[in-house]
Amino acid sequence: MTLDPAGPDLCLGVIGAGAMGRGIVQVAAAAGIRVLIGDAQEGAAEKAVAFIANMLDRAIDKGRVSAADAAATQDRIEIVHGGLMPFADCQVIVEAIVENLEVKRELFSGLEEFVADDCVLATNTSSLSVTAIAAGCRRPDRVAGFHFFNPVPLMKVVEVIGGELTDAWVTDALAGIARRIGHHPAVTVDMPGFLVNHAGRGFGTEALRIVGEGIADFAGIDRVLRDVAGFRMGPFELMDLTGLDVSHTVMESIYDQFYQEPRFRPSPMTRRRVMAGLHGRKSRRGYYDYADGKMVSPPERKVPEARPLPVWVSPAEPEARAALTAVLRDAGAEMREGTDPPGDAVLLVTPFGDDATTTAVAQGLDAGRTVAVDTLFGLARRRTLMTTPVTDAAVRDSAHVLLAADGTAVTVIHDSPGFIAQRVVATIVNIGCDIAQQRIARPADIDTAVRLGLGYPKGPLGFGDAIGPRRVLAILEAMERFYGDPRYRPSPWLRRRALLGVSLTTPED
Numbered sequence: 001m002t003l004d005p006a007g008p009d010l011c012l013g014v015i016g017a018g019a020m021g022r023g024i025v026q027v028a029a030a031a032g033i034r035v036l037i038g039d040a041q042e043g044a045a046e047k048a049v050a051f052i053a054n055m056l057d058r059a060i061d062k063g064r065v066s067a068a069d070a071a072a073t074q075d076r077i078e079i080v081h082g083g084l085m086p087f088a089d090c091q092v093i094v095e096a097i098v099e100n101l102e103v104k105r106e107l108f109s110g111l112e113e114f115v116a117d118d119c120v121l122a123t124n125t126s127s128l129s130v131t132a133i134a135a136g137c138r139r140p141d142r143v144a145g146f147h148f149f150n151p152v153p154l155m156k157v158v159e160v161i162g163g164e165l166t167d168a169w170v171t172d173a174l175a176g177i178a179r180r181i182g183h184h185p186a187v188t189v190d191m192p193g194f195l196v197n198h199a200g201r202g203f204g205t206e207a208l209r210i211v212g213e214g215i216a217d218f219a220g221i222d223r224v225l226r227d228v229a230g231f232r233m234g235p236f237e238l239m240d241l242t243g244l245d246v247s248h249t250v251m252e253s254i255y256d257q258f259y260q261e262p263r264f265r266p267s268p269m270t271r272r273r274v275m276a277g278l279h280g281r282k283s284r285r286g287y288y289d290y291a292d293g294k295m296v297s298p299p300e301r302k303v304p305e306a307r308p309l310p311v312w313v314s315p316a317e318p319e320a321r322a323a324l325t326a327v328l329r330d331a332g333a334e335m336r337e338g339t340d341p342p343g344d345a346v347l348l349v350t351p352f353g354d355d356a357t358t359t360a361v362a363q364g365l366d367a368g369r370t371v372a373v374d375t376l377f378g379l380a381r382r383r384t385l386m387t388t389p390v391t392d393a394a395v396r397d398s399a400h401v402l403l404a405a406d407g408t409a410v411t412v413i414h415d416s417p418g419f420i421a422q423r424v425v426a427t428i429v430n431i432g433c434d435i436a437q438q439r440i441a442r443p444a445d446i447d448t449a450v451r452l453g454l455g456y457p458k459g460p461l462g463f464g465d466a467i468g469p470r471r472v473l474a475i476l477e478a479m480e481r482f483y484g485d486p487r488y489r490p491s492p493w494l495r496r497r498a499l500l501g502v503s504l505t506t507p508e509d
Contacts, residue, residue, distance in 0.1 A: 002169060003091055003120060005176025011036065012177070013087040015107065016096035020124055022048035023152025024094055026055065029076040030069075031181040036087060038080045040097075045079045052077065055153070088114040092177065094146055096124040104128065105136030112138050120170050122146035126197070127253065130190045131163035140165040146174050147194060148183075149453050157452035158183045159194045186449035188441040192257035193250075195441045196453035199460055201254060201264045202427035204247065207235035208267035210423070215416040218287040219298050224411050224420045227382035228374070230457035235424075236287035237295070240280030244287075248274050262487040263431055301412060303404045306397035310345040312336040314363060320350035320375040327379050331405035341365055346395050346402075350375050352471055353422065353478025355415045356388045368392050371399040374419040376467065382409045384419050417482045418475050425463055426475040432460020433491035433504060443505040461504040469498035 004010070010033050014025050017039035025048065029035045039045045056070040065073075080086035084107075087093055093115065095107055108121050115121075121143045123133050134143035145161025158178045162171045171187055178185035188195040207221050216224075222234020239247045251266040258264055273286075280286030281293070289296045311333045313321050328335065336345045347370045351359040356372035359365075372386040373379075383403045387396050396412065404410045413419065418426060432450070436443050447459020456463075464472050473490050480488040497504050 003118065003173040005173055005180050008032075010034065010092070010177075011090045013038070013090035013093035014096060015039070015087070015093065016124075017041075017044040017048035018096060019150055020148060020152065021094075021096035022051055023150065024096060024124070024148055025049075025077060026052045026073070027153055027181040027183070028177075029073045030065075032076070033177075033180070034076050034078070036078050036080045036090060038086065045081075049074075049077055049079060084110050084114055087111065088116075090115065090119060092120040092122060092173070094122045094124055099125060099127060101128050101132055104133050108133065108137050108143065118142070120144065120173055122174060124148055127193075127250070129163075130161045131165070134163045134165060141167045142170055144170045144174055145190065145194065146178075149196070155453065156183050157196070157449050158185055159196060159449065160185045160187045161190050161194055162187070163190045184448050184452055186441060186445040186453075188445070188449075189439070191438075191440050193254045195435065195446065195449050197250065197254065198440070199428075199432050199435055199446060199450045200454050201251075202431045203231075203424065203454075203456075204235040204239060205251060205264065205266060206424045206427040207420075208269055210416065210420060212267050212269055213416065214414060216411070216413040216420060217298075220411050220413065221420055223300070223409070224382060224384055225424060227409065228377045228384065229421045229425055230377075232455050232457075240286035240288055240295070243279050243282055244270060245274050245279045262485060262489075263427070263434070265487060300409065303410070304397040304400055306394065306401050308333060308402050309395065309398040310334040310336050310342065311399075311402065312338075312341045312345040312347055314341075314347070314349045314359075314365070315339060316359075316363060317350045317352070317375075320352075323375050323379060324348060324350060324373055327383075327406075328402055331402045333402050341369075343369075345369070346371060346399050348373055348399065351478075352376065353418050353426075353475035355417045355482065356386045356391070357415050358417070358478075358482065360388055369395050371396060372419070373399075373403070374421060376419075376422050376471075379403075380408070382411060384421070385410060385412045386415060386419055387412070388415055417479045422475050423479060425467070426472050426479070427488075428456075429460050429464035429467070429472050429504070430476055430488075430491050430494060433464065433493040436461065436504075437491050437493035443507050447505065464494065464504040469494060469504055470501070473498040 012028050012033050013036045014021050025035050025037050037045050059065040060067050060070055123145050130145040134140035144166045147159040149155035160171050160174045175185035186195050218236040222236050225231045225234045248270040255264045278286050284290045313325050336342045341347050347365050349359045349372045360367040360370040367388040368390045374384040400410050443461050447462045450456050450459045476488050476490045
């Protein structure tokens with residue numbers, strides 16, 4: 001069977017007139033597709049069409065669309081009533097109704113009484129198995145997932161999900177429709193979290209683990225991941241925006257659906273906070289407090305008033321040493337050279353994956369005078385200092401003063417394998433690599449979908465290539481050695497490409 005996504009007579013049905021349904025209607029009609037919209041709730045479809053008209057008027061005012069094009073878009077939208085019969089002539093129907101498996105099955109089963117055998121039935125589900133939805137149909141081969149992100153007109157990615165019995169022509173047709181409406185189709189198989197939510201597991205869960213170990217607080221982690229790694233929002237800001245009640249449920253669901261895969265292990269902290277009603281912006285209190293709808297961020301730690309001590313930088317990582325030494329010289333630091341660390345100096349180390357204690361012991365350094373500095377993402381926007389459990393306060397404060405001398409922000413944390421940015425980004429890369437290893441999606445689709453769907457500065461594989469696969473592997477291996485936790489076991493996709501020295505985006509036949 002075939003369906004021409006570019007055909008002038010293509011008719012798309014959308015059932016469900018909420019935020020997702022009306023968004024799908026708007027982008028499809030704007031792309032020249034005739035769209036029927038219906039909803040079981042009286043007046044819901046009319047409200048959705050009025051909302052679309054208002055959005056188009058605003059677009060006209062901002063010069064983003066002409067009045068003629070806006071009128072043509074509205075003319076392609078038709079509200080239908082009277083059950084499912086009016087959708088009989090549609091070639092594709094997208095359901096965007098309540099996230100309930102039995103309700104979706106019942107809808108598709110009812111549609112099969114009226115639509116042609118080659119009509120594609122697509123579900124916009126974000127969390128339910130496409131295969132399970134299709135299992136209630138007479139023709140499960142024409143059922144697929146078509147998961148948009150909210151708001152649909154702005155989020156230019158859609159997951160196209162094939163169930164176990166979905167025919168290839170069905171996902172091909174949906175991918176073509178996605179391209180027609182200006183969205184990137186990320187073709188993926190039916191797995192928990194599909195592609196985007198699956199790939200996003202490392203960001204929040206690893207940040208929660210860092211807090212849970214007492215390494216840093218919420219605001220400190222958010223600042224580091226924004227300023228150092230380049231994320232638009234920190235994980236705790238994001239959970240407050242999404243709503244912790246929603247984020248917590250997704251964390252537990254995906255963890256359980258993957259049979260307690262350690263990489264996705266949630267934190268008990270989120271359950272406690274949900275029970276306390278600390279949901280984020282909507283409850284006016286979450287990881288942050290909110291006043292008049294605005295986040296109240298706690299003040300940063302002040303630069304201490306301390307006398308700068310002489311500094312010695314470990315030569316173990318030559319490139320990192322050079323970058324750190326340049327910053328210290330610009331700050332006027334009294335540098336100590338040589339391979340043997342002097343007894344009167346601050347001993348700075350630059351580990352990748354290891355904590356400050358392990359590094360000090362491995363290099364034979366005085367742990368009381370050792371401070372670690374994260375150089376993985378450069379030292380331009382924010383600097384992260386990490387102490388051992390016995391680092392002298394005067395040593396710590398002296399390092400802080402010197403590295404803040406040019407006005408660059410400094411975050412001081414307790415001992416942690418991989419600091420903050422190293423361990424969070426390495427976890428993200430590793431999960432992305434395992435998605436590629438399982439052939440859930442193509443490497444290019446993984447990166448594009450994550451950038452568009454989650455707003456990351458790079459996709460997981462692109463992040464890994466920017467850092468270097470061998471370095472990511474080293475960070476993960478160091479964390480796995482320290483914790484003895486399979487959470488950090490490197491993906492075969494990463495390990496093999498690191499050993500071969502090739503890009504993580506290199507596909508396999």
